[in-house]
Amino acid sequence: MKQVAEIFSQGEEIVCGQTVDSNAAWLSQQLVELGFTLKRHTAVGDNLEDLIALFTEIAGRADCCICTGGLGPTIDDLTAEAVSIASGQPLQFDAQVFAEIQEYYARRNRAMPEANRKQAMLPQSAVRIDNAYGTAPGFALQFKRCWFVFLPGVPSEMKQMFTALVRLQLLQRFPLQPDCLVTLRSIGIGESAIQQCLDGIQLPEGVQLGFRAAPDEVQTKLLFPGDFPESNKQACVADVAERIGAYVFAMDGLHEQQGDLLDVVAAAMSAKRCSLALMETASQGLLAAKCLGHKWLARVEVNLDWGRNTGAWSGQAVADDLQPIARVWAEQLKAREQTDFALVQLYSGSAEDYSDKDKTIVLYNALATPSGVVSTQLNAHGPLKHKQNQAALLALDLLRRYLQNKCL
Amino acid sequence: MKQVAEIFSQGEEIVCGQTVDSNAAWLSQQLVELGFTLKRHTAVGDNLEDLIALFTEIAGRADCCICTGGLGPTIDDLTAEAVSIASGQPLQFDAQVFAEIQEYYARRNRAMPEANRKQAMLPQSAVRIDNAYGTAPGFALQFKRCWFVFLPGVPSEMKQMFTALVRLQLLQRFPLQPDCLVTLRSIGIGESAIQQCLDGIQLPEGVQLGFRAAPDEVQTKLLFPGDFPESNKQACVADVAERIGAYVFAMDGLHEQQGDLLDVVAAAMSAKRCSLALMETASQGLLAAKCLGHKWLARVEVNLDWGRNTGAWSGQAVADDLQPIARVWAEQLKAREQTDFALVQLYSGSAEDYSDKDKTIVLYNALATPSGVVSTQLNAHGPLKHKQNQAALLALDLLRRYLQNKCL
Numbered sequence A, B: 001m002k003q004v005a006e007i008f009s010q011g012e013e014i015v016c017g018q019t020v021d022s023n024a025a026w027l028s029q030q031l032v033e034l035g036f037t038l039k040r041h042t043a044v045g046d047n048l049e050d051l052i053a054l055f056t057e058i059a060g061r062a063d064c065c066i067c068t069g070g071l072g073p074t075i076d077d078l079t080a081e082a083v084s085i086a087s088g089q090p091l092q093f094d095a096q097v098f099a100e101i102q103e104y105y106a107r108r109n110r111a112m113p114e115a116n117r118k119q120a121m122l123p124q125s126a127v128r129i130d131n132a133y134g135t136a137p138g139f140a141l142q143f144k145r146c147w148f149v150f151l152p153g154v155p156s157e158m159k160q161m162f163t164a165l166v167r168l169q170l171l172q173r174f175p176l177q178p179d180c181l182v183t184l185r186s187i188g189i190g191e192s193a194i195q196q197c198l199d200g201i202q203l204p205e206g207v208q209l210g211f212r213a214a215p216d217e218v219q220t221k222l223l224f225p226g227d228f229p230e231s232n233k234q235a236c237v238a239d240v241a242e243r244i245g246a247y248v249f250a251m252d253g254l255h256e257q258q259g260d261l262l263d264v265v266a267a268a269m270s271a272k273r274c275s276l277a278l279m280e281t282a283s284q285g286l287l288a289a290k291c292l293g294h295k296w297l298a299r300v301e302v303n304l305d306w307g308r309n310t311g312a313w314s315g316q317a318v319a320d321d322l323q324p325i326a327r328v329w330a331e332q333l334k335a336r337e338q339t340d341f342a343l344v345q346l347y348s349g350s351a352e353d354y355s356d357k358d359k360t361i362v363l364y365n366a367l368a369t370p371s372g373v374v375s376t377q378l379n380a381h382g383p384l385k386h387k388q389n390q391a392a393l394l395a396l397d398l399l400r401r402y403l404q405n406k407c408l
Helices: A022-034 A048-061 A079-087 A095-107 A114-120 A155-173 A191-197 A230-247 A261-271 A286-290 A305-309 A323-337 A351-355 A384-403 B022-034 B048-061 B079-087 B095-107 B114-120 B155-173 B191-197 B230-247 B261-271 B286-290 B305-309 B323-337 B351-355 B384-403
Strands: A004-010 A037-044 A064-068 A091-093 A121-123 A127-129 A138-143 A146-151 A180-186 A208-214 A217-224 A248-252 A276-280 A297-302 A341-348 A361-369 A372-380 B004-010 B037-044 B064-068 B091-093 B121-123 B127-129 B138-143 B146-151 B180-186 B208-214 B217-224 B248-252 B276-280 B297-302 B341-348 B361-369 B372-380
Touching (some): A004 A048, A022 A064, A022 A155, A048 A146, A079 A121, A079 A138, A114 A121, A121 A138, A127 A146, A138 A155, A191 A208, A230 A248, A261 A384, A276 A286, A276 A384, A286 A297, A297 B297, A305 A341, A323 A361, A323 A372, B004 B048, B022 B037, B022 B064, B037 B048, B048 B146, B079 B121, B079 B146, B114 B121, B121 B138, B127 B155, B138 B155, B146 B155, B180 B230, B191 B230, B217 B230, B248 B261, B261 B384, B276 B323, B286 B297, B297 B323, B305 B341, B323 B361, B323 B372, B341 B384
Parallel strands (some): A064 A146, A276 A297, B004 B037, B004 B064, B276 B341
Antiparallel strands (some): A037 B037, A091 A121, A138 A146, A180 A217, A208 A217, B091 B121, B127 B138, B180 B217, B180 B248, B341 B361, B361 B372
16 A cells, blocks of 8 residues: 655745746655655645644645745744644744754854744644754654655755655655666667667566656666566566666666765766866856866866857858867867866857757767777757757867777 | 636646646736736546536636646546536537548648547637647636636647637626736845845835745836826836846836847847957856857857866965956957957855855956956855856946946
């Protein structure tokens, strides 16, 4: 029997549409992975009657509800009061919560506003959930059928508290058998092309295959039942990864998380103590901006003239293939800057092609390495900002492939 | 008496968190502007019983509900069936809907799958809503207290149908008096500082004041009743804008939309046919990346050495104030590149300060103009990426202030 869970979000800014409720989606994914059946999302504004009615409804039909928002110090933060009235549990002063709020302000050399005292008032049976990054503590309590967990609406605080504390509490409280999700993260290949790679594959019974196109990558998801044998799982994942090929830059869910494309590149560059010089055209500084804080990036040139003076490349017969130019420039850049690697990005296509979401531009990346030059030629589609992001990521991906020994 | 509205979203992908429900926020904004009071958002999956229960609930408590999703041809698209059962109205074949679906396929030279026949079955009293961009028609009907409007879940189709058809139908059906929302968009000043600027202001009766901190700006919102006199409105907005001062870069809701900070700068730079040379340190290419597609950006330098060699600036007595250096460099850059403007961004603070979300870095921007140099000294707080974005925007904002004649 699966446990039924709901998500509840409080706030006028959500109900009136000023804020898109991304917390609900994030929490739902977490609960699905834990093994809950997700039934409903609800959002209401800062109205005491609406809140009381809603908590009472949910208390009768769900086993677990994660609630975000309404824990702040101002008069429109009504969650604790509404829960107290709905469940008939009086609010009590929690000395430890109060001490933590005082400490939060003390660390910042600021006086605690009197209004924050309110955040230390929790319903009688509430279990406190510490908030390491803000003043609003969370809490949890049983009300009729449902275990309610209340977290702040600020996404960074909510996610930190869920990951560090709530997740484990839920696993201890509920008889859950979490499925095991393995995610193969790829770049440079679309969802339908991946589906073709996997055409005809025989997955073991009970294993579910899914796909998700995120802005920076495509994810292939394999969901294994909690009791699936480990060695069979490894073999199944290896089979899928091999079929997709060098596009896969990371796998999550088998060992430790490897992070996104930049994390993967950064880990290898730091481990090998390598340095990179970079010349951007199509991405116009975006790749350098993404690398902020990474010391292996030694030199950046943003070449604005390339696109302007050569917007006609694609229309003229000057150069069908810009790879030779990119390769020579990469070698020159590496020699000039005396770095271990030099990455040069060129593109063909006019400014109009770049801006037109229905037109394609061609990206030419060349990477000069200690053992010669490697290069790629790839297309970027879609609106301007999407093409720009693809240009930055696909240049970085050439370096990733070299570092992972996956260059053809 | 305000009309109460709700938003309902159907789909497993929403309830399980694979898709963030941005439709709900968009529709809420539209309804608020029309004059509805938004009370609740709900999302459920593709389950007939859950859908019937929910439609019955909403029918008893709301005057209007906009529903998205569940109108497709597949077996998990259950909306029409659920509404039919809940309201006791049998499904009927709508010949015109069927003809339109057939035509959709005919235009694309594709055979209509038999499954699509289902989309022509609408509850008895339903009013059809044409879909110019897809096969799923929408429909609307009265069920108890509530006027339900059903639209497809695909955002582009939903928005087109709402804007072209539903909006007007709602204005005709409900006694609405749309409020008038004026938004003052500012940068470089926090929400609480704006509140202090407005301390003691006497707003006319019925005018509501609100704030919203977006990633790239802080918005001050003035909501005027629909029948508020125009000249008083202008005076009230002018008073608020003057109190906030030069931080305001745009005002929406009075005349045409001016867009975000970059839009405002780009419009002025293009109109005056000016060019800009830019040197970035703290934002490391992010400002150049934001300016993609704008030809007035003539030259970009990303200076990585600044932060590395001078991480100790803040610790040493070398330079308490980097403004003189930034000003000289801006003049030199302008002379070298022969542009109308040259913008130089420097900062003090070590790499550790930059990465530490609890530490502050100081940004020094200097702009060389045809009539001399102007400069600012500002703080950036928060996590790395937030500081980087602030650094890019605050540099751009110096140019905006000069272009709007708001430099001190």
